[in-house]
Amino acid sequence: MRKLYHRIIQISGNVITVEAENVTYNELAEVTSTRGTSLAQVIRLDKGRVSLQVFAGSRGVATDSQVRFLGHPMRVSATENLLGRIFSGNGVPRDKGPALKDNLIDIGGPSVNPANRVIPRNMIRTGIPMIDVFNTLVESQKLPIFSVAGEPYNELLARIAMQAEVDCIILGGMGLKYDDFLTLRDTLDEHGALSRSVMFIHTAADPVVECLLVPDMALAVAEHYAVAGQRVLVLLTDMTNFADAMKEIAITMEQIPSNRGYPGDLYSQLASRYEKAVDFEGAGSITILAVTTMPGDDVTHPVPDNTGYITEGQFYLVRGRIEPFGSLSRLKQQVNKDTRDDHRAIMDTMIRLYAEYRESLEKQSMGFRMSQWDEKLLRYGERFEARMMDLSVNIPLEEALDLGWQTLAECFEPAEVGVKTDLVNRFWPKKD
């Protein structure tokens, strides 16, 4: 039996300090107070003084509350039994199922050796033309969805989760509104995707420290599955809440803030999570899609800014649509050469024409006269938005490409679109 400690000498925010011996850095402890027992993690050792971050918060912790060290860091059970289950941030079941204790693995494990990575090569089909055609999602990619509060980003996540051709889905919810959690769960359930999903959910009402654990729990499980050969899709929402939780803890610990109160290691902290996205040679893969809400719709805010430097592109979700400008999949070039010969041409041409449409629209709104070319563009732009950008459109890539040609043919002459002649000859819809 491990020794119990009763002398808590400091309580500040969610961090308590206790005098104890033989404690290892990052290990877990159980803190028993009048409010029950909570897990806590060692975050600083200073001679005999041990600082612990109490997962359930320090409310109700007495100076003589009981602290028992467990001798191991935070772990999660990684087995097939997790599928279909829902847990809280610290791994306690949220559904009515039993707690899992088998095959416990440490969370926040070491980085993948860069020498063992391979160049990503497989497209993930989502049925969303704005993704499949224009910014193709690639297996092992890490991509954030930049959005603002009120946008349907969770709906988009759920749609991708249901339609993506992956073996299992791990959803990490951070600071989720309870309603959003229910919606996500029910949507996955309705479409039969729940049985191949694992959820780690921290809701807005849960203790903030548990929020910090969510990505590590989700990614540790994902890594376990991927090494075993599965293609795993990890969905995280919302990483801004995760960053805010880090900020809260850092300030409690009296760390010197760097930018807008965020700790100096924000970049490293985010990167160590996102970099878990990987394609293992001879095994499975991890793909990460993460919602990052931009406070004040400001992309230079530290969280989206640091995220942008880490991830391989980004989707901007604006007014319920994936914005064609600004959105980028850095890995699309790796896969869109092998899909269909006209993929890149359609991708470039349609976006270029859509940019021209936006210019015409601007001219129109300023009251300039519309030329014949402007009229064509206006017709094209409306169709592009309805057929490609509308998120309710759900068609496979090939159909989307065909629809692209059809749209071009309806609005323009072949010579006007600037596509190489041999592609026009092959793909331009023939008039009956």
Added chain:
Amino acid sequence: MTEQQHQGRVVGVNGNMVSVAFDTSVIQNEVAYVVVGDTRLKSEVIRVRGNEADLQVFESTNGIRVGDTVEFSRELLSVELGPGLLTQVFDGLQNPLPRLAEQAGFFLQRGLYVQPLDRERRWAYTPKAAVGDTLRPGDTVGSAPEGIFEHRIMVPFAWSGEWQVTWTAPAGELTVVDPVAKVSNGSEERNVTMLQTWPVKIPITNYKQRLFPRDTLVTNIRCIDTFFPVAKGGTFCTPGPFGAGKTVLQHALSRRSEVDIVIVAACGERAGEVVEVLREFPHLEDPRTGRSLMDRTIIICNTSSMPVAAREASIYTSVTLAEYYRQMGLHVLLLADSTSRWAQALREMSGRLEEIPGEEAFPAYLESLVAGFYERAGLVELNDGSRGSITIGGAVSPAGGNFEEPVTQATLKVVGSFLGLSRERSNARRYPAVHPLESWSKYRSVVAAKDLDRARQILRSGNEVDQMMKVVGEEGTPTDDFVVYLKSELLDAVYLQQSFFDEADADCPAEKQVYCFAKVLAVLDAKFQFTDKADARSFFHKMRQAFLDWNSSLWKTDSFTKAEAAIDRLIQTGLNA
């Protein structure tokens, strides 16, 4: 003193910083190992206060407890220098990553260290110095071919004074630890091996003198070599917001620069980017040597999810390797992507040390460290009269794309060329997104200065007209001004912009740049006659198309000549109209 005596005990852990109580003496910046069970975690002494030393640990500190043993090594953080460094992929502490993968599998294993240089491999050694010769540190003892280079074996840089050769190994196949010579300074005889070590944070200065970097380093990137050149032995930086194409630019530089050796320091960036270099370079041919590009490349790779303290070290490791090859009279290009991540590593450590923060919580000594790093670049004359150089190019990732932040500003003070990448240009798909009006360079261009001034003037005037047109519209702009605008757009489209994915366009040696620039200038200087703006626009559209065809045809081929003739005809049409 025996090693046993240099020990300490852990008294505190905070993130990757460990405080250690010691009894004897410690050396600032010496390497120490924290013993956790069976693993020894490499760390570095970064502060000493009373009988406590603060260590930054190059690994995760999980599981360390108060009272754990710490072994001090009495040696500063050093790298191994010798044949076999080229083509390798190291982490920030010079562990070869592929060898780590062989031993540990998919994941990096804590406390696993591998010798950087293969002790078994044999090199064809040829002695150069004779018995009786007097040598100084850095002087050549012999050589061994390493790929396409004559790898000089030198008297270790760390030895001081003059040494007389008392024995030399005959030519033959030797390993890096076999003695190749014995030297004596009168009181002591030492073995010289092909392997020597050097502390990374101290510059190697065994040369006669530093020279002014005069020659242009041809990168084959038009907007750099012509407009914002870099010199062999100079420094430059490429700050830019995310998505502006820093990485593509760095890749192009690493592939096409006309230097002997390229060292890529992937410091705190995505692993995926290194993987592309790692997997593609062995299959790409270096047009200058006909060998694989990997043969002239060393990759130092400490990506964003690898331990932060090792990221700090990786910058120093890479520049030390660069200095080593410079000592052989070679021209080395060091590309550091990104120095902002290095600065952030410094910031994290400074925060843990509870130092008084400077701007944006970066340490107050950030500027001197940035300056110290870039000052390790330079063109030098070695003791034997040959010349070697290090050119340093640092990518900077400013928060929010704002160049006012401390790292960009500290860098701008010490570099000779500033290639500012702009989001505006990258959004408009104008690559490379080097901003032609904001960037600057103090080095010499491949084209004549007065020609360059004319081109710059066109860019500036064109921009003014463009701004004006946004207010008064195209109809309110005089045709002459409109033509200036079209000329600046042409210069941008056919000369500043360049596709690195098109073989013909990407390949732009100095000779070709001089030739093509003269042609573009001829168009800029020409006084064309146009009836109206639509006429002018359509003319310049044709001109642009003609130049783009020219750019995409290989230098000195028939199609190149043909495309050039088309341009000449167009110029004539424009003049005669």
